[in-house]
Amino acid sequence: MAIRQVREIGDDILTKQCKDVPRMTLRTKILIGDMLETMYEYHGVGLAAPQVGVLKRIVVIDVGEGPIVLINPEIVETSGEQTGEEGCLSVPGKWGIVTRPNHVKVRALDQEMNPIELEGEGLLARAFCHEIDHLSGQLYVDKTEDGLHDVTYDNEEDEGEEETEE
Template sequence: MALRNIREYGDEILRKKAKDVTVFDKRLHVLIEDMQETMVHANGVGLAAPQVGVLKRVIVIDVGEGPIALVNPEIVESEGEIIDAEGCLSVPGVLAEVARPMKVKVKAQDKWGNYIELEGQELLARALCHEIDHLYGKLFVDKAIKFIEPDSEEEK
């Protein structure tokens, strides 16, 4: 496993649409392992492949319940709404209030290509939405309702 460089705001790859994964091989498994290690090292709860310069539909998440790796994820249902603070490893030092669904259902594939469904609520739902947005070239700052000063929790 290896740490990968996290691309930051302004890098054009963050605005590109990722491509579907069609080959489920050792290279994909290494990418997922590297992404998980990079996310943990950066103290993040999620990471999408475009954030490490790879335009593939792959995300990893860990909200404290163990690592999740999803390939070709797609939100198929959402319910409710909650506004909460959000940040991003690709936009360091910036926090903003963002509206996200309270609950989502995601259809995806695992690293071997098996189809799976996953339901997430609250933080997991937020992380799933945030990381899947990255696969479409969207960043949380695009959906920001209000920017927050990290120290004061006040509007910029």
């Protein structure tokens, strides 16, 4: 496996439609492994194939419950609403407020090309929507409610300061 270069906003590949994956090949298996390794290296919760320069309908997600691989995913049902901060490995150092469904049902193929159906709420629902949007050439930046903001880090913990409650 290898860490791949993450394409950044402004790269034309991020605006293109991806093609379905008709069958599993060694090349596709390697791509999936590389995508997972890249996502973990950059501390992301999801990564879509076009973000590493490949126009295939593949996404990987891990919201802390183990890796999910979706091939040819489609959203088949949504409900509820959530509004919150969203970022993207292809838009480094930025975040924006985006409203997404709070519950999402997805149909896809797994790594063995077997049909699967997954449901997610909260962060997982957000990740499903965000990554599947990438497969249609859409970035979250077009959905932000108040534009993009610079990521800032709270340094209090890094400086060794302790919080006390009175």
